[in-house]
Amino acid sequence: MFMQQTLSIIKPDATQRQLVGEILARLEQNGFRIVAIKMVQLNQEQAEGFYIEHREKPFFARLIEFMCSAPIVVAVLEKQNAVQDYRTLIGATDPKNAAEGTLRKEFAIDGRQNSLHGSDSIENAAREIAYFFADSEIF
Ligand code: UDP
Numbered sequence: 001m002f003m004q005q006t007l008s009i010i011k012p013d014a015t016q017r018q019l020v021g022e023i024l025a026r027l028e029q030n031g032f033r034i035v036a037i038k039m040v041q042l043n044q045e046q047a048e049g050f051y052i053e054h055r056e057k058p059f060f061a062r063l064i065e066f067m068c069s070a071p072i073v074v075a076v077l078e079k080q081n082a083v084q085d086y087r088t089l090i091g092a093t094d095p096k097n098a099a100e101g102t103l104r105k106e107f108a109i110d111g112r113q114n115s116l117h118g119s120d121s122i123e124n125a126a127r128e129i130a131y132f133f134a135d136s137e138i139f
Contacts, residue, residue, distance in 0.1 A: 004082040005035065007128035009117035012070035013109050015039075020073055023116070026103060027077060030089055036076035036138040042068050050131055059112065066112055074132045083125050086118045
C-alpha cells in the first residue's frame with residue numbers, strides 16, 4: 001500500500017449543522033492526516049468546474065445550487081490507500097444505501113445533502129486537490 005492523498009469536502013449541509021469539528025475528529029481517528037485545509041464558499045462557476053464530469057446529469061443544477069448555498073471545508077487527507085479508504089469511511093452516496101458505521105449513514109440528510117465529498121480515483125484526487133490548493137498550501 002502506498003501513501004496517497006485524497007480530497008475531502010465537508011459540504012454545506014454539514015457546515016450549517018455545525019458538524020465540522022466532529023467530522024474532522026472522525027477523519028483523524030480513522031488514520032487520515034490533514035495536510036491542507038480551508039473554508040470557502042463556492043460561486044456557481046467554481047462549483048460547476050469542480051463537478052464538470054456531472055454536467056449532463058439531471059441532478060447537476062440542484063447539486064451546484066446546494067454546493068454554493070453555504071461555506072464548505074475542503075481538506076487534503078493523507079494515508080496509505082487514502083482514496084479507497086476514505087470512500088469506504090464515508091459510505092454510499094445516498095445515506096439510505098450507506099453501511100452502518102459510515103459517516104454518511106450517520107450525518108447525511110439525503111442523496112444530495114450527503115455531508116461529505118471524496119475523490120473517487122487517484123487521477124481525480126490529483127485534479128481535485130489542485131483545484132483548491134497550491135503546492136505551497138499542502139504540508
Ligand atoms: N447527487 C445528487 N443527486 C443524485 C446523485 C448525486 O444530488 O441523484 C449529488 C450528491 O451530493 C453526490 C454528488 O451529487 O455526492 C456527486 O455525485 P456522485 O455520483 O459522484 O456521488 P459521490 O461520488 O459523491 O458519492
